[in-house]
Amino acid sequence: MKRPLVCLTALLSLSLPFARAATLVGYAELPADTFAAGPASGAFADGLRGKPRFAGQPVQGFSGVQFGPGGDFLFLSDNGFGAKNNSADYLLRLYRLSLTAKTSPAAQGGVRVGTFIQLRDPDRRVPWLIVNEASPKRLLTGADFDVEGFAVAPDGTLWVGDEFGPYLLHFSADGRLLEAPLPTPNLAGLPTLRGQAPIVIGHRGSSGTRPEHTLASYRAAIEGGADFIEPDLVVTRDGVLVARHEPVIAVVDASGKVTEATADVANHPEFGSRLTTKKLDGVDVRGYFVEDFTLAELRTLRAVERLPALRGRAYDGQFQIPTLAEIIALVRDVEARTGRKVGLYPETKHPTYMQAAGFNTSQLLIDTLKKEGFTDPARVFIQSFETANLRDLRANIMPKAGVNLPLVQLVSSPDEAPYDWTARGDARKYGALTTDAALRDIATYASGVGPYKRWVIDERGQTTDFVRRAHAAGLLVHPWTFRNEPPYLLPSYAGDPEAEMRQALWAGVDGFFTDFPATGAKVVGQFTAPEVRSPQSPAFAQGASSSAANLGASGGFEGLSRSPDGKTLYALLEKTVAGDVPGQLRLHAFDLATRRWTLVGRYALEDAAHAIGDLTPVNATDYLVLERDNASGAAAKFKRVYQVSLTQKNPDGTLKKTLVADLMNVRDPQGLAPATRGGVFSFPYLTIENVIVLDASTLLVANDNNYPATGGRGADVKDRTEFLWLKLDAPLNLAAGVGRR
Template sequence: MSVKALMIRLSAALLLGVGGAQAVTLAGYAELPADTFAPGPASGAWRDGLRGQARFQGQPVQGFSGVQFAPDGTYLFLSDNGYGAKNNSADYLLRLYRLTLTPKTAPTGTGKVEVGAFIQLRDPERRVPWAIVNEASPERLLTGADFDPEGFVVAPDGTLWVGDEFGPYLLHFSADGVLLDAPMPTPNLPGLPTLTGRPPLVIAHRGSSGTRPEHTLEAYRVAIEAGADFIEPDLVVTKDGVLVARHEPVMAVLDGSGKVTEATTDVATRPEFAGRVKTKNLDGQDVTGYWIEDFTLAELKTLRAVERLPALRGRTFDGQFEVPTLSEIIALIRDTETRTGRRVGIYPETKHPTFMTAQAGVNTSQLVIDTLKKEGFTDPARVFIQSFETGNLRDLHATIMPAAGVKLPLVQLLGGQTGAPYDLTARKDPRRNTDLTTPEGLRDIATYASGIGPSKGWIIDGKGQTTDFVTRAHAAGLLVHPYTFRNEPTFLPAQYANNPEAEMRQAILAGVDGLFTDFPATGAKVVAEYAAPEVRSPQHPAFTQGASSGAATLGSSGGFEGLTLSPDGKTLHALLEKTVAGDAPGQLRLHAIDLATRRWTLTGRYPLDAPGNAIGDITPVNASELIVIERDGGSGDAARTKRLYRLSLTDRNADGTLKKTLLADLLNIADPQGLAPSTTGGVFRFPYVTIENVIVLDATTVLVANDNNYPGTGGRGAAVKDTNEFIWLKLDAPLTLAPGVGRR
């Protein structure tokens, strides 16, 4: 190698600027002119969904989005969906083209691309269950308005598997292009680390208390309509022994001057009850106000609910709603179920059991079970009973429920990390909440409870970092239902930038099994992202043909940009181009599909360098490694990220994503021979917005090609139509190839 060539290589290596990256050299170059056409009907008549005059007398060959070897030394290239969008491509026919590639390998050489026969993708056997463009024709040729093919493989049996972005779907074709099976939808495989593997429950904290006065039938009704799985009544007892829903036994708190500092009813405005003010010791604190246990149910029914946080939530609904009983809440649930078919559960909290026993002479735990049994609402799938104290839950588990012939799941609530359950404090037990959350403490809770309900600070710390609390609780067999998620900026830590959904998603990805929220509509929206049975893009036919009112869970055309086959020919690897709603930004799901069983699993998540990037293609290296193209949305001088990464299927980063290593920077390729016409100063750049083809030729050589988005421009100049460029890249260090990988 000459000194000049060596210096160019060293310069390219330094410019890469990423540890472990290889300096790659352009070993071959060829290009296909932009205006290259194949036989077929005139095309290009559609623009923005409107049909005009055809722009092209034939079918453009280009727009390649996948490459595989053909057995005779040629290559098969998959055409993209056409003219850049579903509504522009109804006359673009989906094909695989056979290309013969001859690279330019010396300054005096010539690169050549010859277009041979093509395979037309079609559905004559009517496997597609919705209307396609050529619905009525016998051949039913598939077009870019039907599917957006972005990757393909040739299976060991000779059939073709194609990855689509519109569904996203997997499509299975015969070797000559006939669709063999109905399009396979993409299952939603969130891989959530919940105890059961199911999406978390949405628990309406005091009803939809962010939008209606808390603990009213209206707050519960709105919560049910918003999609809550459970509604939560805090239960206290009246003077005549009836359970009613209030957050505290005191319904209006007064300061030393007699001013109301917090209230959930209008009792302080009722002169007939002025003499009911009392000071009582509530869990070690003297509190002055109006107490539920000093009022009969009939007296309470004359009062009306008011907003507890009026400065934040207003007073629009003050004075409209009664204080409901537990029986009335159950009646509301049953009425809603009769009218709508929605089966929701109830999640009562026995408030201050020690206080209630001392002040009202009532065992509220017993009263809860008696009421639930009387109302016939004892299905363990629809009831959780919770408490901040421990003794009453132990009594429920050991004595009260067995005597009643009832077995319901119990949840130990957990306050802040400096606190302790009051019943322990009252009997001089020194244990604190931190003692209850040791491995031994959690195992002890699991002897009487099914779950634990911690304040959310146990799950996500003050720095916004996810803790190991959920993992430890799950290890003890406990469900985790943290509280309380609210939409208002007042309650949101700064790192969420006023986005309550982001906070919920972080908790869900931590593995929580349910979450308490004042805004169940928001909770239901976020959880639905994980509960949807399929991943769907906005171009999914369920949306475009009006068959579904659901929401897309994937960005526009964010489907299977990457599709490849394992070296043993048994497993498809399918990588989405965009992040599924609910997943961490910039993480892409990589699926494995067993060809024999058609079973899907989630291999892991690919971490993009930046959330706005996308992937372009994947190809195997060996059983545990793939090569991935990652690219930004820039082209020409604006291009910043066009890279090849080697992706491990077994090694993971600290955040659980799959580990990747930079293999080549496509904006910094050494070209000491000047093989490419655009090379400047010995450095070749590949600055196309879409680079969607990569395949391993041998241990030190890979072939890369772009999708030119015909008749797109910008890669080599604002007014220059993009060609398809084919580049052969020589790696400085060999890949560890599995048998069968590379040109055979």
Template sequence: MKLTCVRLTALLALALSSAQAATLVGYAELKADTFAAGPASGAWNAGLRGEARFPSQPVQGFSGVQRDPSGQGFLFLSDNGFGARNNSADYLLRLHRVALTPATTARRAGQVSVGSFIELRDPDRKVPWQIVNEASPERRLTGADFDVEGFAIAPDGTLWVGDEFGPYLLHFSADGRLLEAPIGTPNLAGLPTLRGQSPVVVAHRGSSGTRPEHTLEAYRIAIEAGADFIEPDLVVTRDGVLVARHEPVIAVLSADGRVTEATADVATRPEFKDRARVKKLDGKDVYGYWAEDFTLAELKTLRAVERLPQLRGRAYDGRFEIPTLAEIIALVRDVEARTGRKVGLYPETKHPTFVTQAAGMNISQLLIDTLKKENFTDPARVFIQSFEVGNLKELRTRIMPAAGVNLPLVQLISSPDEAPYDWTAAGDKRTYGALTSDVALKEIAGYAAGVGPYKRWIIDDQGRTTDFVSRAHDAGLLVHPWTFRNEPTYLLPDYQNDPEAEMRQALRAGVDGFFTDFPATGARVVGQYTVPEVRSPQHHAYAQGVSSGAANLPGSGGFEGLNLSPDGQGLYALLEKTVAGDLPGQLRLMRFDLGRRQWTLAGRYALEPAGEAIGDLAPVNDHEYLVLERDNASGEAAKHKRVYLFNLREKNPDGTFKKTLIADLMNLRDPQKLAPSTTGGVFSFPYVTIENLLVLDARTILVANDNNFPATGGRGREVRDVSEFLWIGLDAPLKFAAGAGHRSAVRK
């Protein structure tokens, strides 16, 4: 580079004297058809091999830039080839040494000189899967093996390269030899659960959205769908057996005898027509058929029916029995024996005060007795829940200690207009809201392990996330809200009939699990956060047919931005696209500790509404970085090509990094007309991908495009895209740390 920083700064000061935008202070370009020595290339098209289109290896497009440690110019990383994996098996991955001399006046053209290259290869067979040049001694890597995007030079002189196919980190020697196996990307979703554990999916009454609730079939479907726990609501029979029903009343009748709600076909059975009666359920008169008025043998003659037929139909009415708790445990054990999968139980003691008054039985005692008899008392596989308070305290202080068991309890919290009935029966006027204060949550933690709030305590009726989860976590309580359903009638308008969006919002709020009528949906959403790795569709496990798990990162969404931290101790790697389950437009910034070989989630970067991807990441100092942000358009359609500054230490209320626009690449001042495309003193940079960013000094950044060789469209539909190099002067100086981005050149 011939132009000194002193002269660039002087030119910049002159150019910025009255400027309101970033200014082009230097320019150069490299013609599209620039080739380096190597074998012929371009023979592949959609996976089929034909005649080579090019006699050697194209130099472009460029997807990453660093200063050359030799002090002579720059190193540019070539992209993965001819636009797709199945077109690029003969494109060799390289870093090219490039000398740049910018045009600083209209009378002087910029110069670009391409010198030697570093070829990326795997002669020591570190890649554990088959590559294109598998059998050759040098095993030169191609664009069909990896999609290399960003790179950094470590203090020891070795090269670290970010890949999009995995996404992987690739570690090379200074001369391009792969030093270790590709390093995958862990799925560090960063969900703020109580102990960092994976959230659980609780099948609410089984898979009750697809089968009649509280039937063995509903539980079986739920387990197959991936539920971690199945929930039986428990009521008692006349002979003291616990069975699964939503309420003690198994069919509710109107005053004239019409069925208004039912979970069993009892109202159709003439032999039981005289069993209907009025009882006070939690202080309200209810007319219907009651479980405690039937023996188990009588209930076994009944069949389950859909409780919400207007919503879910009657296709399965009359097929399934009413199961006992013992039968549900037997089902869980059978699944475990056949599959090895350990599913838990999440029983609810329904209306303990009512059961004591109407049937003279202690439902909490019956539950513990049954669990002990069935030898199902593993505290990792049972939660006991109740809407009342007294029976949970009795379980904690008397019933469980006497039985020698210690199971986690969950205090259910209904809507603010309702109250625990044991409070109401005792004359206490408080409602469930009294259980949501910080003081109350700490009191609950004295007898329970968690709370099960109505979901509007977590996400209000305007769709806003509250502080309930964080306050409950501060008290040491797990949070398992209810109930998440797929039907539009249960969704807020902003979700646009997408039940997964509601579940994702709850997970981002930090819930430790949730109840859902559709456990298949719940398991899919939780799975997006809990699969071990972030994987694109081009991951080798899919390309070579060794994995059946779904990709959770869009294609070409990997480590587009990668750079060394200024202290030389870690790499910051920014994904180009959003991982499944994260908020749209939020990108994960990962940090890889070079000494510990350990990944952490550094935070999330939020794209602007017009932004669709990022192009590069460059350090300014130990806590500030620049990001190239772009849309997916080129030419006249291009609108959003920008450089932002963000701060690792400053975040927005939603947890994303705060950022500041420092250069709009579609609107750069060029008063000297350094670039041939400048019109009216304004320079625009309308390429689809702009993937090279480097801080030169406090006032100047270097930006260059990836020309997606041999693409057209940036400067005209029929114009072959060139590589353009921009020296951009900034209005305000960056807090640039000397050596940031090229620490290896100093310390090597």
């Protein structure tokens, strides 16, 4: 099913006068069984070597085209026999072809295969083993790279796009590799406040997998990839900060039943007299409260799972209640052993309540952080649901202590209110903290805001403008709480917690709290891994483990082109990078002088199951893209040429595109092509991977025949390569240097 916005884009483009069927004005074809000199090939099947099937090298299939010398064309042959492990004897080459178009029924079209440029690495630029490692010539094969597009630089050198890495490959004009393959940086382009990578905050540790606020939970969070761990802090009777979500560690109803607990205190009859009822933020709560126990007494208790019906009791009774100092010691131990600098994100719980009990938790927190020497502002955020204590920290407590740590104003759901407001008779709710003026006020004392996630993504699953407005006030945004369990997910996510996290990241959040930090780290890692890598990347064979593959197999640079001024390469991925919106493909720019990569934008496929085939310039801001379905013969329905703008975008942020030619519906009034029926020519090959602008009104288009594939022109007919000269109904706005003048 197509996405609604994309469908609308397609319908609009079809309604434009520019988007009419093209006319076939020239035709030629190259028989499938066309071979060039070279070693026998086709000996491999699923990685196993047998007898060669072919006496030489298949000339086809072609995956890129550029103008060659003397009116000829250069065509790039791709990685060979359909898969990496089948193509170790398929040599990567650019073939010089002389094309003669059949322009009338009586004319004779033809294709003459001339010389070729053999791609090779005699200077050992490739830093990993290649098939012909021991050969002096080190000829490159389809098991080494999947080459899919190329461009000729102003200096005559060749730039080739690879799909395995994906890499950019730089060759001399005669095919000699000039430098090591250039990897593709992971330019996710997330709209965070300062363009920084989002952080993953282990909510109460890894509370989805271990009892919350235990050292085991914090350790699991760190091991899962959390950047920060969150200790909620309450105070013992003897003034020690310990980690519990609430001052009450077991809630008991009137019948004596424990309704919620984070410690097994109800199983300790020696503490039976501590059962009491207190007003916690104005609400009567009956249970056992931390401030009624000394630290020594708490040491005799053990943590239990707060949500046993959902998360079980496998770890009940195994872990103690930790102090803040012990949590800091854990973080230091991890740093000493691994070098990872994990941060702390403490919350002072119920400060007004604790103040009435005789404790200033803000002061205790700063005192403890100073005593433990953990006051690096890059590694600490202090958060609170109340406002007055944060203002006091900013104005008084931290300056007196010589400490300057970032503060975060938590914002709960609209039906709740900061208790310090309620306690002084202020009837406002948390919504009063979400206006533009309120956000600007928060920025006078805090560095960030921690909203309930429905302020960022509403109950309908729609992204709101909260993050944009908070960023406008200069505030970081760290929403809570992202959980893996279906009861916490909107129906639109279909049980996929990663989809919710991705949506939040695309909204621009600067981090998020999650009970499952391993999941959060995986999702953030898709955006922040240093490189885009397919499963076939040689980096994995060399032991790389810093990030998993984040691009589908052979999903690299299917489209590669040079700007008309010769200064920039444009490289379009064939598949969606993990974390990006399905069906959106990254278009990169690579500055040939500075070697700097930038993300131009994202090309939206009409259907996420489609693929692109080629990219070629029209002018400085407009390029042609081949887009196709993954079917051939009678099943093929979608093979098109689009013009895409590098500067104009759709409402969803994708690059604006316009239909130029429908290759399944080409007029052929002269009957130039053998497959034309009733004056209509269709081009139903699986992969159409070659397009170049001949002049303002004429394109040359050709298919990749995936030799020795069949099916395009009949179930048992070998796919040939067909070359189409297409006359457009409306001319393109060509830049100087584009086309063959």
